[in-house]
Amino acid sequence: MNLIINIIIGGLISGSTFALLAIGFSLIFGVARIVNFAHTAFYMLAAYCIYVAAQLMGLHPIWGMLAAIVLVALLGMISYKALINPIREHEGAVLIATIALAMIFQEVMSLIFTGTYLSVPALIGGYFKLLGVKVFYQQLLTFCAALLVMVVLWVLLMKTKLGLAIRSTAQDREVANLMGINEARVAMMTMGLSVGLAAFTGAIVVPLTVLEPQMWGGPLVMMMAVVVLGGLGSIKGSFIAAYILGFAEALVVFLAPMGAYLKGSVALSIMILVLLIRPEGLFGVYFEEER
Amino acid sequence: MRLIFFYLGKLFTIIKNEVLVLPSRVAVGLFFLFMLLLPLFTKDIYLLRIFTLTSIFAIFAASWDLLSGFTGQMNFGHALFFGVGAYGAALLNLHASIPPWASVPLGALCAVLAGLIIGIPCLRLRGTYLALTTLAFPIILTGLIFAFPSFTGGELGISGIVRLTQSRVGDYYTVAVLMLGLCTVMWKITDSNIGIIFHAIREDEVAVRASGVNTTRYKLLAFSLSGFFAGISGGLYAHFMRIAGPSTLDLFLSFSVVIYAIFGGVVTIYGPVGAVFVLFPLLEFLRVVQNYRTLMFAVVVLLILLYMPDGLFAWLRDKIEKECPRCKIRNIATRHTCRVCTAPLD
Numbered sequence: 001m002n003l004i005i006n007i008i009i010g011g012l013i014s015g016s017t018f019a020l021l022a023i024g025f026s027l028i029f030g031v032a033r034i035v036n037f038a039h040t041a042f043y044m045l046a047a048y049c050i051y052v053a054a055q056l057m058g059l060h061p062i063w064g065m066l067a068a069i070v071l072v073a074l075l076g077m078i079s080y081k082a083l084i085n086p087i088r089e090h091e092g093a094v095l096i097a098t099i100a101l102a103m104i105f106q107e108v109m110s111l112i113f114t115g116t117y118l119s120v121p122a123l124i125g126g127y128f129k130l131l132g133v134k135v136f137y138q139q140l141l142t143f144c145a146a147l148l149v150m151v152v153l154w155v156l157l158m159k160t161k162l163g164l165a166i167r168s169t170a171q172d173r174e175v176a177n178l179m180g181i182n183e184a185r186v187a188m189m190t191m192g193l194s195v196g197l198a199a200f201t202g203a204i205v206v207p208l209t210v211l212e213p214q215m216w217g218g219p220l221v222m223m224m225a226v227v228v229l230g231g232l233g234s235i236k237g238s239f240i241a242a243y244i245l246g247f248a249e250a251l252v253v254f255l256a257p258m259g260a261y262l263k264g265s266v267a268l269s270i271m272i273l274v275l276l277i278r279p280e281g282l283f284g285v286y287f288e289e290e291r
Numbered sequence: 292m293r294l295i296f297f298y299l300g301k302l303f304t305i306i307k308n309e310v311l312v313l314p315s316r317v318a319v320g321l322f323f324l325f326m327l328l329l330p331l332f333t334k335d336i337y338l339l340r341i342f343t344l345t346s347i348f349a350i351f352a353a354s355w356d357l358l359s360g361f362t363g364q365m366n367f368g369h370a371l372f373f374g375v376g377a378y379g380a381a382l383l384n385l386h387a388s389i390p391p392w393a394s395v396p397l398g399a400l401c402a403v404l405a406g407l408i409i410g411i412p413c414l415r416l417r418g419t420y421l422a423l424t425t426l427a428f429p430i431i432l433t434g435l436i437f438a439f440p441s442f443t444g445g446e447l448g449i450s451g452i453v454r455l456t457q458s459r460v461g462d463y464y465t466v467a468v469l470m471l472g473l474c475t476v477m478w479k480i481t482d483s484n485i486g487i488i489f490h491a492i493r494e495d496e497v498a499v500r501a502s503g504v505n506t507t508r509y510k511l512l513a514f515s516l517s518g519f520f521a522g523i524s525g526g527l528y529a530h531f532m533r534i535a536g537p538s539t540l541d542l543f544l545s546f547s548v549v550i551y552a553i554f555g556g557v558v559t560i561y562g563p564v565g566a567v568f569v570l571f572p573l574l575e576f577l578r579v580v581q582n583y584r585t586l587m588f589a590v591v592v593l594l595i596l597l598y599m600p601d602g603l604f605a606w607l608r609d610k611i612e613k614e615c616p617r618c619k620i621r622n623i624a625t626r627h628t629c630r631v632c633t634a635p636l637d
Binding site for chain 1: 412415416419420422423424426427428430431432433434435437438542546549550553554557582583585586588589590592593596597600601
C-alpha cells in the first residue's frame, strides 16, 4: 500500500513538472516553429533566482518566485529578440543558437555559484500522513500550483484575444498575419509566456530537488519525449503524455531493480513504442510535410 | 619512360587547370599536405594528441553531415553510433582480443546495426519529431550501461584496451590518413548518384517517391553509411584514449557534433571537417582560461551564427568564389569573366 501511494505521489509530481515544461515548449514551437533547447535552462535560471532571494538575501521564497518569473521571462524575450529572431529562417542555426544559449547559462551559473549542490527551503514546511506515508505539504503545493497554472493557461488560450492570436498563428502564420495579427509581436509574447512557464516550473519544483548548473539536461530529454509522445503542438497531448511518462518513471524507480538508472530508458522506450504505432504522437495532427 | 612523362604531364595539367584556378581547391590540397607533413616539423606529444582527436571528431562530424545534412533526417542522437562503435571495439578487443585493425571495423559494423535498428522506427517520422526521437536512443543505451555494470563497466567504462599503434606518431598517421581517406570517400558518395538522391530526399521526398525511387531504402542506406563512419570514429577514439566510457554516449557529444556541422555549413562534408579543425583546437587552447572555456566556446558559436547563419565555410567560399550565371561553374572572385564560357561575372 505504501508503495502504491509513493508511486502515485512521485508520478503526479514529475508528471506535473513535465506537463508544465512541455506545454511551454509546445507553445513556442507551435507559434514560431522554434525548437528551444534552452527551455529547461530557463527553468534552471529561475531555480537559482529563488536560491539568491531566499538563501543569500534572506527574503521570503515567494518574492524569489515572483522575481524569478518576471526576470526570466524578460531574459527569454530579450534573447529571442537579439539572438533567435535575426536567424529565424535558418532552422539549423536556430537549433544551435538555443543549444549555445543553454550552454552559456549553464557556464555563467557555474562560474557564479560553482558546481556544488545547493538547496532551497520549502515554501511550507511539515507533512501529513496519508495511510502511513509522509506527504510533504510542499509536494501538495507543487502539484496544486501546477494544476492551477495549467487551468489559468487554458483560460488564457481559449478565452482571451491574445490566446486566439496565439492559436491562430500556430495554425497558419501567413493567414494570421493577413488577418491583421502582428505575428512578430505574438511570437515575442509567446516566447515570454513559454519561458515564464518554464520559470514557474523551476520555482515550484526547486524545493523538491537539488540545484546544480547541469540540472537542465535530464528534464530537457523528458520534456522532449513528452512533447513527441503527446504530439507536437498539442497541449492536451502534452498534458496526458506528461502524466504517462511521469508515472512510468515512478513505477520503474519503485519497482524495478536498478530503477534509478533505468527510469529514463523505460520512459523513452515507451515513447518510441507509441511512435511505432502512431508516428504523429497521441494527439498530434499528421502533417503531410510542408513543402 | 614516355608513358611516365605523359602521365606526369597530364597530372601537371590537371593540377594547373583544375586545382590552382580555385582557391577552395588549393586550400583543400594545402590541408592534405599539412596533415601529412605535420609530424615532420613537430614531435610535440600534446600537439599531436590534439590533432589526432580533432581528426577523429572530423570523421564523426562529417558522418553526421552525410546523414542529416544530405538527406535532411535530423539526427540529434548521433553519439549513439559513436558510443556503439567505441563500446563494440572495446568489448571485442578486451574479450576476444581482436587487434585494433579488425576491432575498429567490427565495432563500426555494430554501429551500422544500431543505425538499422533505430532507422526502422525513425523512417516513419520526419522533421522535428525525428530530431527529438533520435535524441532518446543514446540516453536509453546509457541507462542500460549503468544498469548492467558487470558487462559494460558502468560509470567507469571499459579500460585496458590495446593502443592503436605503439607510438604517438603512429597513432597520428593512422588517424590522419584514415580521416583524409574516409572524408574523401564520404565526399565521393555525396557526389555520386546516391548523393543526388540524398539531396533530392531532403528537398522534396514526395517528388522523389513519385519519380520511382524507393526513398525508404535510401534513407536506411544513409543511416547505415553514416553509422559506419561514426562507428569507425568511435572505435578509433576508444583505442586512442584506451577507454570506452558513458561519456561517448553523452548528450553533449550529440549536441557538439550538430554544432560542428552547422557551424561549418551543412551539405558540404568539408564544412563540418573544417569546423572541427577550427573549434576543437580552439576549445583546447582556451584551456588557459579553464573556467571560461565552455562559455567562450558557446559565445563564439553564437556570434558566428548571427553573422553567417549558413555556416562559416559556406560563407568563406562565397566570399572567394563566384558562380558563373550561365554555366554554373565556380570561378575565383577576382575574375571578371567565366573561365569556361567567358560569360561576364557580376
